[in-house]
Amino acid sequence: MKATNTAILAPLTGGQRFRSRENLLLMLLKLRTFIALFLILGFFTATVPGFLETGSIIIMMKHISINAFLALGITFVIITAGIDLSIGATLGLCGMFAGWLITHGIVLPMFGIAIFPSVWVIVPLVLVLGALIGAVNGWIITRYNVAPFICTLGTMYIVRGAAMLLSNGETFPGLDGNPRLGNTGFDAIGAGSLLGVPYSIWLMFILALIIAYVAKRLPFGRHVYAIGDNERAAELSGIKVKQVKVWVYLISGLCAALAGIVVSSQLVASHPATGTAFEMNAIAAVVLGGTSLAGGRGTIVGTLIGAFVIGILADGLVMMGVSEFWQMVIKGMVIIVAVIIDQMQNRMQHKAAIVSQKIIKEENKE
Amino acid sequence: MRDAPDLILRAEGITMLYPGTLALDNVNYNVYRGKVNVIIGENGAGKSTLMNVLAGVQQPTSGTMLLNGKAVRIANTRDAAALGIGMVHQELNLSENLNVAENIFLGREHQSGLWPIDQVSQERIAAELMARLDQPISPRELVSNLKVGQQQMVEIAKALAEQADILILDEPTSALSKTEVDVLFRVIRELTRQGVSIIYISHRLEELMTIGDYITILRDGRFQAEARVGDIDVPWIVREMLGGDPVTTFLKPGRTFGLPVLQADHITCVNDAGHPVVNDVSFNVRAGEIVGIYGLMGAGRTELFECLLGSERNYLGKIWLGDLPIATRMSTANRIRLGMSLVPEDRKKSGIFPASSVAVNLTIASLWRRLQHGFSIMRRQEEAVVASTIGSLSIKVSSPQVEIQALSGGNQQKVVIGRSLLTNPKLLLLDEPTRGIDVGAKADVFEMMVALSEQGIGVLFSTSDLKEIMAVSDRILVMSNGRLTANVERQAAQESALVSASAKGF
Numbered sequence: 001m002k003a004t005n006t007a008i009l010a011p012l013t014g015g016q017r018f019r020s021r022e023n024l025l026l027m028l029l030k031l032r033t034f035i036a037l038f039l040i041l042g043f044f045t046a047t048v049p050g051f052l053e054t055g056s057i058i059i060m061m062k063h064i065s066i067n068a069f070l071a072l073g074i075t076f077v078i079i080t081a082g083i084d085l086s087i088g089a090t091l092g093l094c095g096m097f098a099g100w101l102i103t104h105g106i107v108l109p110m111f112g113i114a115i116f117p118s119v120w121v122i123v124p125l126v127l128v129l130g131a132l133i134g135a136v137n138g139w140i141i142t143r144y145n146v147a148p149f150i151c152t153l154g155t156m157y158i159v160r161g162a163a164m165l166l167s168n169g170e171t172f173p174g175l176d177g178n179p180r181l182g183n184t185g186f187d188a189i190g191a192g193s194l195l196g197v198p199y200s201i202w203l204m205f206i207l208a209l210i211i212a213y214v215a216k217r218l219p220f221g222r223h224v225y226a227i228g229d230n231e232r233a234a235e236l237s238g239i240k241v242k243q244v245k246v247w248v249y250l251i252s253g254l255c256a257a258l259a260g261i262v263v264s265s266q267l268v269a270s271h272p273a274t275g276t277a278f279e280m281n282a283i284a285a286v287v288l289g290g291t292s293l294a295g296g297r298g299t300i301v302g303t304l305i306g307a308f309v310i311g312i313l314a315d316g317l318v319m320m321g322v323s324e325f326w327q328m329v330i331k332g333m334v335i336i337v338a339v340i341i342d343q344m345q346n347r348m349q350h351k352a353a354i355v356s357q358k359i360i361k362e363e364n365k366e
Numbered sequence: 367m368r369d370a371p372d373l374i375l376r377a378e379g380i381t382m383l384y385p386g387t388l389a390l391d392n393v394n395y396n397v398y399r400g401k402v403n404v405i406i407g408e409n410g411a412g413k414s415t416l417m418n419v420l421a422g423v424q425q426p427t428s429g430t431m432l433l434n435g436k437a438v439r440i441a442n443t444r445d446a447a448a449l450g451i452g453m454v455h456q457e458l459n460l461s462e463n464l465n466v467a468e469n470i471f472l473g474r475e476h477q478s479g480l481w482p483i484d485q486v487s488q489e490r491i492a493a494e495l496m497a498r499l500d501q502p503i504s505p506r507e508l509v510s511n512l513k514v515g516q517q518q519m520v521e522i523a524k525a526l527a528e529q530a531d532i533l534i535l536d537e538p539t540s541a542l543s544k545t546e547v548d549v550l551f552r553v554i555r556e557l558t559r560q561g562v563s564i565i566y567i568s569h570r571l572e573e574l575m576t577i578g579d580y581i582t583i584l585r586d587g588r589f590q591a592e593a594r595v596g597d598i599d600v601p602w603i604v605r606e607m608l609g610g611d612p613v614t615t616f617l618k619p620g621r622t623f624g625l626p627v628l629q630a631d632h633i634t635c636v637n638d639a640g641h642p643v644v645n646d647v648s649f650n651v652r653a654g655e656i657v658g659i660y661g662l663m664g665a666g667r668t669e670l671f672e673c674l675l676g677s678e679r680n681y682l683g684k685i686w687l688g689d690l691p692i693a694t695r696m697s698t699a700n701r702i703r704l705g706m707s708l709v710p711e712d713r714k715k716s717g718i719f720p721a722s723s724v725a726v727n728l729t730i731a732s733l734w735r736r737l738q739h740g741f742s743i744m745r746r747q748e749e750a751v752v753a754s755t756i757g758s759l760s761i762k763v764s765s766p767q768v769e770i771q772a773l774s775g776g777n778q779q780k781v782v783i784g785r786s787l788l789t790n791p792k793l794l795l796l797d798e799p800t801r802g803i804d805v806g807a808k809a810d811v812f813e814m815m816v817a818l819s820e821q822g823i824g825v826l827f828s829t830s831d832l833k834e835i836m837a838v839s840d841r842i843l844v845m846s847n848g849r850l851t852a853n854v855e856r857q858a859a860q861e862s863a864l865v866s867a868s869a870k871g872f
């Protein structure tokens with residue numbers, strides 16, 4: 001019991017010795033999303049004139065931010081080995097809800113009036129709606145033990161249908177509000193900027209920082225990883241698995257609502273079909289960023305870079321004039337290659353760890 | 367005693383060498399024709415390895431096998447089947463979504479070319495087999511609709527369908543009820559009358575005395591003794607199984623204990639099938655005391671631990687932790703915060719977080735103790751506590767950031783124990799803490815348990831190894847079929863009494 005610390009000092013030096021070709025390769029593999037990002041940037045800079053101009057970069061990042069909101073939100077879900085297919089629909093419904101609040105207000109038939117809330121009320125209300133949808137997902141999944149894929153597939157249809165019902169499939173145009181009703185300013189979220197950088201880009205980085213902080217420094221983040229790694233062990237370690245899962249889906253819904261607000265504000269209109277299939281782009285970004293669909297592994301920075309790779313690829317190909325159909329083919333191939341490399345890295349990492357453990361054993365024998 | 371012993375299979379000088387361990391050391395083994403050949407030994411004595419060699423699952427390092435006096439080579443399970451050796455494994459290997467006949471002929475369907483499977487002939491043979499086994503089961507019945515005992519019969523039918531002359535049954539009764547065991551025994555007798563030779567592995571001594579004709583005892587990978595069951599008794603078996611070596615103890619004399627840290631009153635837990643897996647169990651653990659639970663697989667030890675920790679909350683009875691009553695509904699998380707912690711039995715399935723680092727594995731259960739303003743994790747303190755735990759438990763790892771799955775079983779186990787210790791428990795529960803770890807690590811774990819008890823922690827652990835239970839327990843509980851069948855101080859404990867207590871109630 002009272003072993004001295006020499007036992008751990010010796011292995012530390014042993015670990016240092018394990019630096020070789022394999023380690024360099026491992027480093028490269030670990031940084032692969034970065035490398036991919038720079039390769040793509042380099043490629044488009046060389047082929048598309050004016051690709052790196054400030055204007056086009058800002059436009060690109062504005063596009064990326066929408067996918068990044070969704071991808072950041074769904075990362076925790078995927079780390080717990082779950083999935084959320086309803087985020088695209090939630091984005092759509094939340095945009096519609098904002099549009100409805102601005103256009104029709106909160107109607108109180110018994111008084112024969114409608115209250116038109118200000119933007120400062122609308123935004124929190126919409127966020128609460130998104131969080132609520134996520135919480136319902138989490139509640140159904142944990143309470144009734146429904147597979148996340150099935151549950152969120154169901155809510156995807158329900159939420160999309162609700163978005164259509166809200167306006168009978170029509171668009172809510174002109175979301176800049178009416179000064180006489182005191183509900184102007186919604187369009188500023190999408191159009192406004194700080195220090196020349198649009199709000200949505202600021203929001204993307206702030207959200208990434210918050211989520212990364214939660215992942216690294218809060219017990220909640222650790223619990224998310226633990227559940228994805230081994231749910232049974234998590235339970236026996238005293239982690240409130242169901243509670244954590246409900247929060248994970250709630251966060252995912254909340255982020256989708258944020259994306260919905262930003263999209264409808266940028267367009268100054270909300271259409272009920274907005275965000276269709278956006279969940280697939282988000283999942284692609286997360287997977288590209290090195291998060292395993294089997295759970296337990298993944299980083300927030302990875303997700304952000306994944307969103308950048310997908311976004312730059314899409315916009316770059318458009319600027320090059322590549323047809324939309326070819327874009328889809330290329331995007332699909334990039335995703336598959338990324339996952340293959342991910343598997344390679346896992347195997348190598350595992351091997352390297354075992355080798356370094358063997359070195360320790362041998363040293364201890366000496 | 368009428369007929370002279372007639373050998374059907376003889377294994378000579380079987381040696382099995384694994385890297386680092388000698389699982390079988392020059393073992394000679396006889397199987398008598400048309401008899402029930404019982405084989406017994408402690409965990410790790412080499413029974414399963416020997417059976418795997420006979421059934422072609424593994425190849426011995428050296429040794430020869432004589433079938434009916436002729437040397438044979440069994441390179442794989444297909445060879446074994448061709449020679450008429452069939453094995454029913456302890457875990458059932460049936461496809462529950464298929465019916466009885468489909469399971470019996472799985473992988474060797476009556477079918478050729480592009481013709482469909484000849485279901486008529488398959489079902490006819492399956493029905494014949496079921497009749498032979500005295501089971502009124504339709505060949506078209508889905509396996510998932512059958513009881514465990516009936517599924518076992520399907521497994522036996524599967525072996526018989528290949529015309530097995532020698533049938534190896536590996537602990538066939540561990541999941542069966544009393545009446546199902548009676549049926550199985552009737553079937554075994556009927557089969558031996560038909561000339562089938564049975565090799566029967568079990569830990570339950572009474573059972574062996576009832577069904578066995580010949581008994582072979584293995585100890586530490588060596589052949590120990592062989593006898594006719596009629597000539598011997600239970601104490602003889604225990605003596606031969608355990609050997610006469612004195613048991614080493616890790617405990618110093620004159621240990622003192624405090625007040626009870628755990629009091630369990632009439633704990634009863636019923637499983638989905640309505641069988642009481644923990645049946646009216648009452649005991650206590652005092653501060654600084656090590657209490658060992660001895661019992662066979664399926665005796666209800668793991669289930670008892672789950673009730674205590676609250677991962678199974680569907681139980682009756684009362685639990686006190688110190689002088690705090692634990693409400694039945696209280697969550698695992700809260701029980702851990704009150705000072706209870708479990709090191710689970712199956713390290714891989716419920717112990718480690720394989721893709722996470724050693725550091726994360728150590729601190730995950732006790733993050734709530736290291737929060738800044740009750741909010742974020744204090745990183746410095748976490749690093750310090752990880753380093754000190756790695757040092758004090760002498761976990762061999764190059765850096766705390768290494769993924770835990772790269773460590774050896776013993777070191778993984780130390781990490782899991784370290785995780786429990788960091789929650790600052792008053793009561794530490796260890797379910798089979800030495801399973802799958804090497805001898806040196808075992809001693810480390812035992813010393814750790816003793817040191818913890820000296821700090822005033824109550825330790826409750828389980829094992830199915832008699833030597834282990836004698837080595838580190840202050841008091842020994844024996845569980846059998848969900849019941850507590852003995853509760854004795856170690857000094858008063860007798861090995862043969864413990865063994866027979868562990869086989870009561872089946």
